[in-house]
Structures are given as structure tokens and as C-alpha cells.
Amino acid sequence: MNAALETLKERGFLKQCTDLDRLSKLMDEGPVTFYVGCDPTGPSLHIGHMVPFFAFRHLHEAGHRGIALVGGGTARIGDPSGKSEMRKMLSYEQLDANSASIAAQLDRFIGFDGTTAYTENNKDWLADLNYIDFLRDIGRHFSVNRMLSFEAYRMRMETGLSFIEFNYQLLQSYDFLQLYKRRGCRLQIGGDDQWGNIVAGIELIRRVEGAECFGLTFPLVTTADGKKMGKTEKGALFLDPAVTSPYDFFQYWRNVADADVERFLLMFTFLPAAECRALGNATDAGINQAKERLAWEVTALIHGKDEADRALAAAQAAFGGSKAGDVSQIPSRELSGEELDHGMGVLDLFVYAGLVPSKSEARRLVQQGGAIINDRKIDDEKTVVDSSWLDAEGALMLRAGKKRVFRILRR
């Protein structure tokens, strides 16, 4: 098999391919242009979006040309694949803003050079389509009977599928056709929920252009306990540091289940496969360290090495005994000296730190023995904390349970 495909397979990226043998042969012959689509439904990508882009990098490094297609046009409709309900429609302005920030995030990760890796926005060819022409040229190639047999639509026959969403597949197929004509794109990659849409595009190109194109999908990544990966208590794991802080991002990977370590190393880092396996097969203290490595590597890829170092230092300070790490890297907030001198109730302090959303929860935390300040367990909710509590660095280290840490700094 072609080396690049072999890499993808070895790292667990391969789920389905329309014709692996012929694709392999084509890739052996020379650089192949491929694309991944991504609809700008939010202002930031989350880690679940990234699987195809990790694959993008593997293929790009192997010398193939990649296009990241931002779906500024298709997002106007909404992809029903894998969704049990219609998603709410976003305004065009919103979509344009999202497109721009997503393209920037992808650029940081992939490094578009404009020749072997670049972005396109399907808004450019979809926004002004003429309905009648589109139906005559493209629509006639689609069989409703066949479309209804796709899993993505069958699923929605129960709950209802609007006509606008039913058209999504035509637009995505048209994208592939456009990229084939404009850029000679021969391969579309994407999550396995895109299989139906990808296959439809390949068929459209065959009918209209008589050319052979390929599709390759990646498995939906779930955690060992069967949850969708990248879900945290605050929602998805976003790439935007303003939404998910690098520290929280790091902690997500740090806390992954043993059984997921190897798989995640293979898919979300670029460490050699053999090393990933060795790390993932470790036990006890070894597997625990492997998680630290995993967390650092992924954080470095998304937020840069500096942020990864900071997150690691903070984590070590928070969990590894106070001397190992760097407490100044733990998430923190300032509190005025005046207020500290007056003293502040513990409940308010925990709310101020954002460790709990309300005083009731803070009270619960104290009652359940999960509230700790500077290694002192708080068992009375009426406790008042003042300047005399400050540690050597003039700070308060608040802990909510064993995993969440926050520092209050005197200003």
C-alpha cells in the first residue's frame, strides 16, 4: 500500500475507502490533491473537528496537496448527517465571522502555503447559484430513492427532515465537483458521518466529468467509556484559548482513560507510531506519565510549546507536590488587598474564583469536604478568609475537589 495511506492506517485513521487499491496506486504515481470540508457553525473549532486535519497533515507531509474547504455556503443550509434535529440557522454575517476565525485556526495548525496547502470557501461558488440551472445541471443526477436509502436521511425519517437539509448532499457533491474542475482534486476525506455525502460527490463527478475520484473516512472517535470524545463539563474542548484555556485543554488529555492513551497518541500527536504504542502499553506509573506526555504533545500542537510548558508546570504544581511545578502558571485571579484585609467569606471566595457557579454549590462543596485553601480543609461554611491566610507568595490556593485548582492573588 502507498506509504502515506499506510501511515494513516497504522495510526487508526482509516474507516472506509471507496477503493483503497486504486487510490493507493494513484498516490504512488504522484502528488494527489485532496480536500476536507468543515462548516463554520461556531466561532471556534473543537477537538472533534480535528481528526481529519491531523490526517491532512500526514498526507501533506507525504507530499500531497491539501485543500481545507470552509463551508461558508453549505453552512447556510445545515448538514443533517448524524444530527437528530435541525440545527438553528445562523445569519450570513455570523457565518462570515465564523469562517474567518476558523480559517485562522486551521492556518495555525496546518500552515497554508498557498500552493500545497490552502483554503477555499464554498460560498464563492454556492452563494450565487441559479436555482433552475442548478436543478438542470446537477439535480438531475440525484435519485431521491437512492438518497432516502442513506443512513443519514433514514435516521431523520422518524423525526422529520426539512427540504432545505435534504439538499445539503447536493451542495457538498457540487463542492467536490467544483474542486475537481478548478483544482484537480481527486480525493475527499472526512469523518465517517460524511460517507454518504462523499460517495454522492464521487458519483456526481463520474456522471458529469467521467472521472474517477475517491473518498476516505475516519472513525468517529469516542472515549473508552463510549462517550463522544472531547466533551468536558463545560462543553466541548475548543481550540480557542479564550473559550477553553490551555490549562483546561491540557487537563483533558491528562485525565484520559488508560485505554485511550495509545489511540489518542496515534491520532492526535505526530510521535512515531512505535513510541505511541510503547507509551500506551505502559502500566501503573508509566501509563500515568504517558498521559502527561500525551497532554503536553497535543497542547503544544494546538497552543504552542510555550503554552504546553506553562500548562505542564501548572499541573505539576497543582498535583505533583508543591515543589515540582510552577504555581504561578495555575489559573488565577486578583483580589484587592483591601478586600483581603477585611476578609471574605469562603463561599464568596469560591464563587469569585469561578470554581463554583453559586453560593449554594459552594456551601455544598464545603459540606462535602471538597473545599480546601492552602492545604487547609474548610469544614465551616462561615469561615472568613483574610490576609493572614496568604501563603509565602501572597496568594491563596483554592481547591474544589481533587481536580480543580485556582489561585487568588493579592493585588
Add this chain to the structure above:
RNA sequence: GGAGAGAUUCCCGAGUGGUCAAAGGGGGCAGACUGUAAAUCUGUUGGCUUACGCCUUCGAAGGUUCAAAUCCUUCUCUCUCCA
């Protein structure tokens, strides 16, 4: 357009006049055990309050009643069947 069913807390889902901040499950959080893991067990899970208690919540707005998630009216939305 016609007929019927429905909308309950983060999710699913019970509740048909007061004993309802609302059963049960899921999820979340905390504790124990550990390795910042999994599994298991225990507790907890609207807000404010030291506490008695007070306030807000059962699709929306009105109404009946001493008292409404529960009854009535109108509205919005969803689903099923018919056209």
C-alpha cells in the same frame, strides 16, 4: 385545511387540586479506594439564607380557587393520522 397526541428541572421520564423544588434513571459534583485512570461504594444535585424560612421553576399569557405542574381560556411550538 381536518382529527388526535403532546410540551415537566442539564437529559430521559413520573406526577391529573394541597403531603411538590416535583418519583425514578442518566449525566454532573463531592467523599472513600487509587495513579490527576477505570470499576465499585456512599452522599449530593434550582437560588438566597447561620437557621426558622423566603424567592423563582413544570411551553407563553391570562383566569378559577384559601391553594394550580395539575382545572378553564387564548396563544406558540412539536409529533401522528387524514386531505
